Amino acid sequence: xxxxxxxxxxxxxxxxxxxxxxxxxxxxxxxIICNPLEIDKISRYLHDNPxxxxxxxxxxxxxxxxxxxxxSVYYHLESTSLKHKLVLKVITDRNxxxxxxxxxxxKGANWHEREAYDLFGIKxxxxxxxxxxxxxxxxxxxxxxxxxxxxxxxYHGMKVPY
Amino acid sequence: MGLLDKEFTxxxxxxxxxxxxxxxxxxxxxWQVSFGLACCAIEMMATSASHYDFDRFGVxxxxxxxxxxxxxxxxxxxxxxxxxxxxxxxxxxxxxxIISMGSCSNSGGPYWEHGYHVLKxxxxxxxxxxxxxxxxxRPEALLEGLIKLQEKIRKASLVKKSA
Numbered sequence: 623x624x625x626x627x628x629x630x631x632x633x634x635x636x637x638x639x640x641x642x643x644x645x646x647x648x649x650x651x652x653x654i655i656c657n658p659l660e661i662d663k664i665s666r667y668l669h670d671n672p673x674x675x676x677x678x679x680x681x682x683x684x685x686x687x688x689x690x691x692x693x694s695v696y697y698h699l700e701s702t703s704l705k706h707k708l709v710l711k712v713i714t715d716r717n718x719x720x721x722x723x724x725x726x727x728x729k730g731a732n733w734h735e736r737e738a739y740d741l742f743g744i745k746x747x748x749x750x751x752x753x754x755x756x757x758x759x760x761x762x763x764x765x766x767x768x769x770x771x772x773x774x775x776x777y778h779g780m781k782v783p784y
Numbered sequence: 785m786g787l788l789d790k791e792f793t794x795x796x797x798x799x800x801x802x803x804x805x806x807x808x809x810x811x812x813x814x815w816q817v818s819f820g821l822a823c824c825a826i827e828m829m830a831t832s833a834s835h836y837d838f839d840r841f842g843v844x845x846x847x848x849x850x851x852x853x854x855x856x857x858x859x860x861x862x863x864x865x866x867x868x869x870x871x872x873x874x875x876x877x878x879x880x881x882i883i884s885m886g887s888c889s890n891s892g893g894p895y896w897e898h899g900y901h902v903l904k905x906x907x908x909x910x911x912x913x914x915x916x917x918x919x920x921x922r923p924e925a926l927l928e929g930l931i932k933l934q935e936k937i938r939k940a941s942l943v944k945k946s947a
Binding site: 756757777778780781782 | 866892897903904
């Protein structure tokens, strides 16, 4: 069992050319901020390393931080064998939100990433099937959970507002 | 008003208006599309089950809209689903009836303001005969709605109304 600080040190030793930031001062679980385009390699390491063995992706969720002009994604990981948990965060530019996919590491990430794409417009690079998952495929009004989203007046001739 | 409330007086011949006979036949076997959307569908299934027994009113779920007379819109109608419901409705043969069950299907319900994905009332897409209020309505309420629909059908006329 390892805590977030120990995993943070391990990541820094193994990925010397990448920046990591440990957040401990917030009233939530401690988390580590990682590079969005290298999250696949970091995830692969977390998954394969026998000391860490993060075999389960509990949740993957997008957040619109419009005040900082950024979109971020949180990863909640768990090791079912070693009984420890970890929270990762990646931050991307709101104007060009691109994050590497982790679908090939945790299969369950497939639909989670499609949901984040559907509702926040975050592009997951190399995702095998990046289509909308909840909204209609022909939804053209944008990404509903973005803070500056505005609903359309009509969809296929149906009035949308109350 | 009913067909069989007149006593047999002469053999076993019943004299009735064609309209009454047709309406009686229609209202007594309202086959429904086997179709549910959300929590209201659970109440609708409870209504179908033995305790409330929808079948005693002639309501049987059918697996195809082409077999059905009524469709009960039982739950939240998303915009994505609304296009499919319209198609189901169009596939049903005439005469066809619609019961809108629950707040979501009546008006959008709790999603009326912030539900970016919810149609604010199924009557924006297809014509509704009976609205059943509730969130979700109890089986008794749905039965009441069905009886209201039967009353409506009983009053239907073949004669074209003059303007």
